Amino acid sequence: MTTSLEKAKPEVEVREQARARAASLSYSTGFGNEHSSEALLDALPVGRNTPQRVNYGLYTEMLSGTAFTELRANTHRTWLYRIRPSVVHPSFERIDNGTLLTPPFTDVPLEPNLLFWAPRPAPAAGTDFVSGLWTLGGNGDPVQRSGVAIHLYTADISMTDRVFSTADGELMIVPELGGLLIHTELGLLSVEPGSVALIPRAIKFRVEILGAAAGEGHAPAFVRGYVCENFGTPFALPELGFIGHGGMANPRDFRAPVAAYDDDTERPVEVIHKVGGNLWSSTYDHSPLDVVAWHGNSVPYVYNMLDFMVMGNVTVDHPDPSLLTALTSTTDTPGVGNVDFCVVPPRWVSGEDTFRPQYFHRNVSTEYAGVITELENPGGWVQGSSGLTNMMTPHGTGADVWEHAAQADTSVPEKVDGLFFLWETKLPIALTTQGAQAVGTTDDETLSGKNTLQSRFRP
Numbered sequence: 525m526t527t528s529l530e531k532a533k534p535e536v537e538v539r540e541q542a543r544a545r546a547a548s549l550s551y552s553t554g555f556g557n558e559h560s561s562e563a564l565l566d567a568l569p570v571g572r573n574t575p576q577r578v579n580y581g582l583y584t585e586m587l588s589g590t591a592f593t594e595l596r597a598n599t600h601r602t603w604l605y606r607i608r609p610s611v612v613h614p615s616f617e618r619i620d621n622g623t624l625l626t627p628p629f630t631d632v633p634l635e636p637n638l639l640f641w642a643p644r645p646a647p648a649a650g651t652d653f654v655s656g657l658w659t660l661g662g663n664g665d666p667v668q669r670s671g672v673a674i675h676l677y678t679a680d681i682s683m684t685d686r687v688f689s690t691a692d693g694e695l696m697i698v699p700e701l702g703g704l705l706i707h708t709e710l711g712l713l714s715v716e717p718g719s720v721a722l723i724p725r726a727i728k729f730r731v732e733i734l735g736a737a738a739g740e741g742h743a744p745a746f747v748r749g750y751v752c753e754n755f756g757t758p759f760a761l762p763e764l765g766f767i768g769h770g771g772m773a774n775p776r777d778f779r780a781p782v783a784a785y786d787d788d789t790e791r792p793v794e795v796i797h798k799v800g801g802n803l804w805s806s807t808y809d810h811s812p813l814d815v816v817a818w819h820g821n822s823v824p825y826v827y828n829m830l831d832f833m834v835m836g837n838v839t840v841d842h843p844d845p846s847l848l849t850a851l852t853s854t855t856d857t858p859g860v861g862n863v864d865f866c867v868v869p870p871r872w873v874s875g876e877d878t879f880r881p882q883y884f885h886r887n888v889s890t891e892y893a894g895v896i897t898e899l900e901n902p903g904g905w906v907q908g909s910s911g912l913t914n915m916m917t918p919h920g921t922g923a924d925v926w927e928h929a930a931q932a933d934t935s936v937p938e939k940v941d942g943l944f945f946l947w948e949t950k951l952p953i954a955l956t957t958q959g960a961q962a963v964g965t966t967d968d969e970t971l972s973g974k975n976t977l978q979s980r981f982r983p
């Protein structure tokens with residue numbers, strides 16, 4: 525894929541304006557709320573969803589995220605009031621999928637080793653968010669509405685005249701290098717490293733690169749991050765059970781955009797749409813980001829991972845990583861996620877007479893971990909790197925960490941730094957060929973020194 529339309533403004537100007545706009549954004553808060561917003565006074569109908577005529581000559585359109593007959597508690601849908609309905613578009617034509625791929629992947633056999641990827645290199649000049657999407661692996665099948673794809677992105681130019689959407693899944697975008705201003709049909713989100721964005725299935729959006737904040741000096745030449753395309757049920761907050769009414773990811777910390785439409789809607793815009801794993805392109809004579817008012821609960825969100833309230837042990841033993849679940853895509857089996865999003869922020873660890881780090885383990889689930897802020901002692905897990913332990917792949921700590929934990933004075937709590945996240949999936953992640961070719965070295969240092977552990981057996 526290439527950028528086919530000439531950009532109206534130089535990139536440096538786009539970034540400057542994006543930064544100014546990001547600084548003045550306001551949000552509507554609360555995960556799962558019935559949000560409503562209007563960019564023009566009285567654009568949003570009151571007391572009915574489909575009035576005979578909508579103010580300002582707007583068209584009514586409904587976007588559903590779940591089946592009409594889904595239980596009310598799980599229903600996702602949003603009513604849009606827009607300048608033109610989405611049905612107004614020239615025909616889409618198939619284009620090359622490039623490096624944006626979709627499971628099922630069958631070319632690369634599953635392997636029992638812990639796999640590691642170094643940060644992605646800088647993109648070729650002129651790469652935007654969509655053309656910079658590069659798929660590492662995935663499972664399931666979007667047509668069956670189950671499984672995930674794991675993409676990584678790099679980009680050095682903003683999408684000013686290009687818009688993307690995927691009918692295959694909901695997107696979770698996790699910037700790791702550089703911030704993004706995401707213009708969605710429902711409004712704008714500013715997403716810096718440390719925060720994640722959620723884009724509901726089929727919501728159109730474009731991504732601008734944020735420039736440097738005042739006093740920050742300069743912004744990185746390119747941006748980089750992780751993307752989970754969730755083919756299953758939309759991400760939801762997990763049940764809290766005996767934790768009670770607060771803790772882990774709190775609903776109020778999720779921010780939805782307020783209505784905002786492209787000021788200049790009468791201009792050529794290339795729309796890239798993904799469905800069934802393939803990309804389609806159409807050049808509109810207007811921006812499809814033309815929603816003036818909306819209400820509903822299928823909305824984009826931004827969430828700061830540092831707002832995650834970590835529950836922990838205060839007596840003995842290390843809890844399961846499921847305690848770090850911020851969001852889960854549920855399946856028909858209660859308690860089993862299609863994919864769980866787990867946050868591992870800086871935190872205090874306690875536990876007396878306890879080996880405090882994660883115990884050695886082999887899981888039936890698959891864990892993909894990405895690093896946002898590296899630990900002081902990274903052992904190869906630098907910012908932008910990632911790792912995969914497919915089902916039953918053994919993992920745990922290296923010798924240095926083991927030694928420290930075994931000798932630590934456990935009467936004193938300890939602060940652990942770094943920020944990383946996990947996507948834990950029910951099914952193993954099959955690699956794409958490009959993902960397999962990019963697997964990093966498997967030397968001891970890279971893998972946290974796990975093979976430096978010696979026998980300590982003294983019968």
Ligand SMILES: [Fe+2]
Pocket residue numbers: 885887891913919
């Ligand atoms: Fe694990």
